[in-house]
Each structure stands twice: as C-alpha cells, then as structure tokens.
Amino acid sequence: MSNTFPMQATLRMRILLVTGGVLLALLLIISQVLLFQWREIIIAKQYDSAVAVARTFAVAVIDALIEEEQFGGSREGMLQTYLDDFTRSLDNVKYVVVRNLQDQTLALSPAQSAGAIPAAAPAAGRQQTAGRLFRDPHFAWVIEARLPLHIAGKVWGTAAIGFDAAPIRKQVRLLFVLLFVTTMIVSCATLVVLHFLASRLTASLSRLVKEIDSVEFAGSPASPSSGTVDDIAFLFDRFDLMKQRIEQSLAQIESAQRQVYQAEKLASIGRLASGVAHQVNNPLHGIRSCLYAIRREPENTAQTQQYLALIEEEISNIETVVQKLLGFARQRASAVSRLDIAAATRKVVSLFDLRLKEKNLRVTLDLPADLPLVAIDHQLFQEVVMNLLLNSYDAVGPGGEITITAGRQDGGVFLTVKDNGIGIRAEDLPSIFDPFFTTKEIGTGTGLGLAVCQSIVERHGGRISVQSAAGQGAAFTVTLRVDEDHESSDH
C-alpha cells in the first residue's frame, strides 16, 4: 500500500484544493454579496424608520412653528418643550435640532449638547429629505434624518434627528459572524464530503494500481471488480481486456521466439553437422584407404595389422565424435538445472576442435573448476556458448586467438568469449543484439545468434554485454546468477 499512498494523497489533495477552493471561493463570494446586500437592507430599513419618525416629528414641529408664528410670544418655548419631550420619549434619539432657513438654531435637544451637535447639512440640501450615517466624536455612531419643515412651498427650516446607530452596527456584526460561521461550517462540511468522495475514488484507483503491479501475465486471474458501477469499474473492465490482449501478444511473441530459436538451432546444427561430418569423414576416408590397401595386399599381414590398427583408431575417433554429439543432444529434453558452466563450455569447445584446428585458431580456456553451479537450461547454455564461439570463429582470421574465461563476479559467475578478430564498429554496437542484425555477408549469418543469446541469458535472470571496437576484437560476457540454494551444499 505504501506505493499507492502518494497517489492517493496527491489526487485527494488536488481534488480538495481545487474543488474545495472553488467551492470555498464561491461560498465566500455568495456570503459577501449576501452580507453587503443584507447590510444595505438593514441600513435602509433603519434609515427609512428614522425618516418616518422624523416626518412624524416634523408634523408637530411645523404645528408648533405655525403656532409661534400665529400667536407669537404667548406660544414661545412650545417648540423647545416639544423637542425635549420627544427626545425623552425615544431612547435611541441622540439629538434633535431645528434650524431656520438662515441656519440659525431654533431649538435643540438635549440642551447640553449645544456645542456637540454636528454641523448642518449643506444649504443646497436644506429643502430635501436626506440623511447621513457617520461617526461623531461626541455621539459616536449616528444615523441622522434631515427633513425640510415645509408645507407645499412654505419652508420654515429643517429638522435633524440623530438616532443611535450602534444597533445597526450590532446587527451588521451579528450578521457578519452568522455568515462567517455558516460559511465555515458549510465549507468544512463540503471539504469532508469531498474528502470522503476523493478517498473512495483514490481507494478504487489504488486497487487498480495494485492489480496492475500484481499482473504476471502467466495465467493471472481476472482483476476483481471495483465493487462500484462507475468510471473506475469501467477502468477495471478495460484493464482486464488490455491484460488479455497483452497475454495474447505475449503468447504470440513466445511462439515467434520458439520459431526463431528453432531456425537458429537448425542453422547452428547445420554448421555443427558440417563440422561433425568433417570429423567423421576424415576417419572414414582413412578407414576406406586402409581397407583399400588391405584388399590390395591381403597377404601382407604386417601391413594389414598396421592398417587394422589405424582403422580401429579411426573408428575410435568416430566413436568419440558421436559420443560428443550424443552428449550435446542428450541435454535437449532437460529443463533448468544446476550446471557447471566450465564443464559445459569445455564440451561445446571440444565439438569444434577440428574446425578450430583447421583454421589454425588458438583457443585458450581459463575455466576454474571451483565455480559455483548456475541454474540454467543445459541445452540453452550450450547454445549460448556455441553461438558466441561461432561468432568469434567467424570474426577471426586464420591463426587468430579465442580466449574463453570464466569466474566469479558480484555474487554471480561470468563467462567471457574474447577474440582478436575484426571487432565491431561503434555504430553497430547498439544493434548487435537486435534480431536479424548481421554484419556478415548475405547467406553467411542469420542475424539471430546474438539475439537468441540475449533472450536465453535474460530469461535466466542474467545479462549479456559486449566490449569491442573496430579492428580490436570483441569480448562477449555472459553474467549469470548463482544457484544460491545449492551453492553451499555443492561446494
């Protein structure tokens, strides 16, 4: 599961950050719009209320002004009395001031606030209903409704009433907290839901990744479904189909590989057979010559004895060749087994003795006897050695030198076939293990030998490498894992 955790975390984080971020931003925008709209409604409502109270107040103020106008001194003070009563009757009134058209104060309440009453509105607005919401140094937050005192075109002045605006701010603050908390709760809830959904999604994906990791393409069972009917389930289905197609492709590749092996094997056997035939033909020629000499002089007993001894020797040579050939062929049916690669290599080389001698090649073997056993198909290993040997045989000219070395390396064993032949050009090196790639003349090589070697070696968990330069020979090294289970007991 540790392999799937980063993906879960990342995908979940992305979903949470992107989707959650977008949702959070939307929520914030909506709550801001709501807040501002709501705030405006609160303020407008309070202002309307202030204007309504001021209008009611203005009716009585105008009556008082008319009375003072009509009755003069006898009604003097009536307006001030009314203002005082009005101020006392309403808790949220901070001040009331009545001014005439010349901006002179006719009456104000409370009287002690004379010096603190905010300045009058601009002259241009004195005949219009208007207002303001402001922070006053003396009265703190005030919402002021300002009305012209008029009947039709008759204007006596203005009346301004300052109401306490603290309740407005309190409502706005409450609204802010309410929306903030609501936004936070909704955001958290949204993130939790998103987290849950993302977890489910990434869990399904993790299972899919686990399935992908566990695929061996060797009769592996179908992947279990995701347990859901969604896109992930669809992905599982498609993955199963892909796995089936890959398995079919692998089977086809394996079949093709078998055919390639067979073709290369036939080619190798052909070349081997020509060598064997040569080794058999030479003694047979000798035997035929001896028989011819014996028939020509049957009475020459000494010669006959000498030729019979030669025939016997040649037959023995043929038996040796046949035994070697049988020894090579006997391993075909075997599978992976513990192999002493030094011994197996010597056997292969011995098959080529005659051809090597004919070309006057010098073969040096440095194969320690105490090498650990290697788990590999005996026959396939022989094919590898034979191909490498044939490759060197073809690369070197008469009198050339081939050195076969084996030894331990990094917990495994290696086998190097080195020659002093024509070498490989640098530009050809990347391609030499490609199937059907050859630098030999047409009809001389199949181009499959090294590809088969690489395939065999890698199938047994080993690797094959080459070091070469044009004109400086080549050295192919096969590295194989040691059969550790049996190493200690065998040695």
Place this chain on the structure above:
Amino acid sequence: MTRLDPRPRSGWRRTPLLLPAGLLAIAALTALFYLIVMDIAREFPPAQANTVDSLALQKPVVHIGVISRYRPRILYRGYQPIMDYLTANTPYRFELLLSQDYNEALQHLITRRASAVFLGSYLYVKAHAKYGVIPVLKPLNENFLPVSRSVLIAHPQAAITSLRDLRGKKLALPARESFSSHWLLDYELARHGLSPGDLAQVHNFPHHHTVIAQVLNGNFDAGVTREYLVKDLDGHGVHAVLYSDPIPSSPIAVAANYDRELIAALKTALLAVNQEEHRRRGTTRDWDGEFVNGFVEAWDADYAAVAAIVAVDTTRLDSR
C-alpha cells in the same frame, strides 16, 4: 515489471507550508473584510426635492390673508399650493397670512398687512358694508358654478331626518362669523319655528373640520358645515339633513384702495386656471377642494342674496 510511478511532479512537500499560510491569509482577509463591512458611514441621497425657485426669493413679497375657517396646517396644505402657483405665474412672491379668527383676517386686509384675503361670504357682506371691501374672484364648484352651499349633517344614531328633529339635540356650528353658522342659527331655525333655546346645546367651533369631527365622533348630534367638505363622507356614519340654497361662493376680497397692478396679476393668474385643463395637468391637485375647479370674477352684487339670508347687522361687526 514496470511499475506505475504515481508520485506527483510538483512539490507537494510544500503542502505543510500552504496550510498555515492559507489559514493566515484567510484570517487576514476576514479581518480586513470585517473592517470594511463595519464601516457603514455614508450620505443618503436626497429623496424629495421641494425646492423654492431662487428667483422667487427675489420677488416682492405679497401677503394673502385667509380666515381661520380650518386648522392652520390644513390651511397651509390647501392654500400654500395656490400661493406657490401665484408666485410662479406673477412677478410677486405670495405668502399666506394666517389669522387667529375671522375678524383678524379682515383686519389684515384693512390694515394692508394683506393685499387680499380669502373671506367667507357672510364676512364679506359685513366687511363690504362697513369697510367697502370688494370681491375680485370667487371659486367654481364641481359643476363649474360660482356657488356653494352649507349643509346640516347628523349622526345616524341621533335620529335626525329633518330640521325639526333638532329639538333637544346638541348642535355643532363653525365660527360665529361663518355663513354656515348664521344660515342655520339665524335663518333656518326661525323658518322651522325653532330657536336656539330649543336645542340641548349649541356650540361654535373655530374650524369646520372640528364640527365634522364632533359629529362623526358622536359628541354632537348634528352640525353645520360647508357642502364640499362632506361630499366624501357618505358611508362614514353621517348623513345630510338639509342644504342651504346656493349662495355665491366665498370670495377673494381686496380693500377698496387695492393695488391694481398686483390684483390684476393675481386675477389673471387665477382666471387662467382653466378647470378641465388644469385638473388634467394636476396644477390644482394639491389645492384646497374649494378651489380646484378654478375661479371667476366676483362682484359685490353677487352677494346680495347672502345678505338677504343672514340679515346682516353691520352694527354687530367688530371693529378693531
């Protein structure tokens, strides 16, 4: 086998730093937003334009008196628009000059404090007889006739269907100097063989609207007022018992030595109030109901009938 490498390319190792940074940013934005939200200072736009033409303030002021037939507020409400109209349509700035009673309004005219006065028909007849006051205009009623009527209204529970039913009842009257008061008290009662003593109570109120309110409230069984004031009261619990004969409507009167140029301007402006057209334009929409149909010129001879009805005794007229 190739293994999928789901590790992200970007550095999610920074995520641990993102969280506190994000929270800090949110906190800072929240605080900033709070300050913005809590700053509620503003100016509210003017909602009602009620401007006085600045040119009007430069015009010579002309005071127009009005008898105290209604409460001052009602007078301003109904008569100030007429002053505004005159101001807008003449070279003068007209202002109302209210009075505490009918006689004071007349005194305003006599003493030239007022250039013209809205008088009642009865008061005009007396003022003409004593001071030579002359009428210049009189309003048209809804039928576009320059007449008006007074009406006796009664509370439904008072069981008054004729004037004789007033016996033993409480009667509310407007000011003593009003035609309505004289019409019923001095004219109709006598015609029906009654005297004020036959009534349980007779009380003069200073304003017509008070009379109506007293009857509506049931404080008085009946009351006398002007017809146009009660035309909308059907279904409100009072009913008309008796109407006066049509009399010339209440005039706008001037002193004998009036300012002819001024009064000519006043007459021209008010006579231009074509009833239909101005009603359609809304010119007279806010005018007192008595004047919404416009004016016609008035002559002293028009008020002879009034004098006959109320038998004016000019000697009773107060002379201040």
